[in-house]
Amino acid sequence: xxxxxxxxxxxxxxxxxxxxxxxxxxxxxxxxxxxxxxxxxxxxxxxxxxxxxxxxxxxxxxxxxxxxxxxxxxxxxxxxxxxxxxxxxxxxxxxxxxxxxxxxxxxxxxxxxxxxxxxxxxxxxxxxxxxxxxxxxxxxxxxxxxxxxxxxxxxxxxxxxxxxxxxxxxxxxxxxxxxxxxxxxxxxxxxxxxxxxxxxxxxxxxxxxxxxxxxxxxxxxxxxxxxxxxxxxxxxxxxxxxxxx
Amino acid sequence: xxxxxxxxxxxxxxxxxxxxxxxxxxxxxxxxxxxxxxxxxxxxxxxxxxxxxxxxxxxxxxxxxxxxxxxxxxxxxxxxxxxxxxxxxxxxxxxxxxxxxxxxxxxxxxxxxxxxxxxxxxxxxxxxxxxxxxxxxxxxxxxxxxxxxxxxxxxxxxxxxxxxxxxxxxxxxxxxxxxxxxxxxxxxxxxxxxxxxxxxxxxxxxxxxxxxxxxxxxx
Numbered sequence: 001x002x003x004x005x006x007x008x009x010x011x012x013x014x015x016x017x018x019x020x021x022x023x024x025x026x027x028x029x030x031x032x033x034x035x036x037x038x039x040x041x042x043x044x045x046x047x048x049x050x051x052x053x054x055x056x057x058x059x060x061x062x063x064x065x066x067x068x069x070x071x072x073x074x075x076x077x078x079x080x081x082x083x084x085x086x087x088x089x090x091x092x093x094x095x096x097x098x099x100x101x102x103x104x105x106x107x108x109x110x111x112x113x114x115x116x117x118x119x120x121x122x123x124x125x126x127x128x129x130x131x132x133x134x135x136x137x138x139x140x141x142x143x144x145x146x147x148x149x150x151x152x153x154x155x156x157x158x159x160x161x162x163x164x165x166x167x168x169x170x171x172x173x174x175x176x177x178x179x180x181x182x183x184x185x186x187x188x189x190x191x192x193x194x195x196x197x198x199x200x201x202x203x204x205x206x207x208x209x210x211x212x213x214x215x216x217x218x219x220x221x222x223x224x225x226x227x228x229x230x231x232x233x234x235x236x237x238x239x240x241x242x243x244x245x
Numbered sequence: 246x247x248x249x250x251x252x253x254x255x256x257x258x259x260x261x262x263x264x265x266x267x268x269x270x271x272x273x274x275x276x277x278x279x280x281x282x283x284x285x286x287x288x289x290x291x292x293x294x295x296x297x298x299x300x301x302x303x304x305x306x307x308x309x310x311x312x313x314x315x316x317x318x319x320x321x322x323x324x325x326x327x328x329x330x331x332x333x334x335x336x337x338x339x340x341x342x343x344x345x346x347x348x349x350x351x352x353x354x355x356x357x358x359x360x361x362x363x364x365x366x367x368x369x370x371x372x373x374x375x376x377x378x379x380x381x382x383x384x385x386x387x388x389x390x391x392x393x394x395x396x397x398x399x400x401x402x403x404x405x406x407x408x409x410x411x412x413x414x415x416x417x418x419x420x421x422x423x424x425x426x427x428x429x430x431x432x433x434x435x436x437x438x439x440x441x442x443x444x445x446x447x448x449x450x451x452x453x454x455x456x457x458x459x460x461x462x463x464x
Contacts, residue, residue: 012346
């Protein structure tokens with residue numbers, strides 16, 4: 001199995017590195033000291049398993065998990081000094097959780113559980129969904145920008161536009177292409193902030209400026225940026241209910 | 246089975262003693278928890294368990310520091326005062342342990358005037374302030390954070406300050422458990438004569454400061 005080690009403290013990484021070296025079927029293919037670069041690494045090289053610290057600067061372990069695409073996500077073993085977080089990780093459908101400090105026996109048991117799970121598919125997706133439920137809706141979204149990934153503030157997103165298996169994420173002055181479905185993205189960002197106005201389009205509720213009726217129950221929706229969009233009849237009732245119109 | 250009256254009585258007394266001891270331990274643990282968070286202890290232990298794999302003497306040193314710190318923390322009570330010299334020694338123990346964890350992510354400088362070392366301060370008073378500098382500064386940043394500890398006096402006032410370059414003061418921040426505890430202790434020990442404050446330092450960091458009354462310097 002190809003494994004990642006993610007912890008912001010060097011001694012903690014050294015310890016995670018120690019025992020896999022003795023296992024012929026485990027290869028450490030990446031080591032990261034913060035959540036953002038770990039998320040980039042996971043998306044770029046798709047490891048089988050990630051030993052993921054919960055407390056890190058910037059993106060914590062749970063936030064990293066919440067950003068992953070459910071179907072492609074690696075197996076996750078959370079590593080933490082916190083009891084509360086450890087229990088959360090258990091609910092998270094994580095393969096296992098390691099409480100700091102842990103010994104070699106405990107680490108081997110975690111590896112055994114990873115091996116078992118690698119043979120029975122379907123685990124990681126559940127872990128990502130559970131991480132999202134746990135973290136609540138994400139305040140920040142990981143998007144590709146140039147060759148790297150960037151974290152953008154969800155409140156800066158004006159509109160989401162589905163395009164096959166991709167979604168265009170529009171901010172005031174940028175557009176990012178994310179390989180996710182609109183449904184999955186809306187689940188992550190939370191339905192409080194975004195509302196669908198069309199089968200393939202959702203807008204940030206805070207960015208809606210005005211609505212003008214068109215024919216057959218459709219509306220013309222104007223964003224604060226001036227952009228005009230069509231609100232389809234099918235989604236109008238929900239939008240009115242949500243915005244109290 | 247039932248025993249004599251005196252046996253029953255001594256059994257009751259033993260049970261009561263047990264309860265009192267339990268309550269005492271719980272009270273001590275509660276205090277320990279407010280001074281040294283479990284998070285700190287578990288991470289420090291994990292660091293020891295990593296370092297001992299490659300450098301036993303260094304791990305041993307670290308464990309000894311941790312022991313010293315725990316002992317001081319368990320032994321001190323709300324009303325205890327110690328010399329600032331001792332308080333700074335404990336702060337350095339804490340800082341050393343944290344430096345093993347964060348290595349190049351933190352640098353510390355100590356600006357402690359000689360003429361304040363014998364002043365008496367409440368035991369483990371500065372500990373939560375230094376802990377905050379790590380928790381809200383160092384632990385939130387991937388780059389290097391500088392922590393500066395100042396202690397000096399002007400006339401009958403003792404000025405203690407801990408600045409870190411890594412944290413940002415939110416406009417809606419509130420005292421955590423550690424700070425609330427400090428405030429309460431200062432109030433009980435000094436009434437209005439002492440103060441504790443947190444402020445942005447104007448260059449992107451945060452300073453926590455405590456001003457205490459102290460006996461004027463003897464000539």
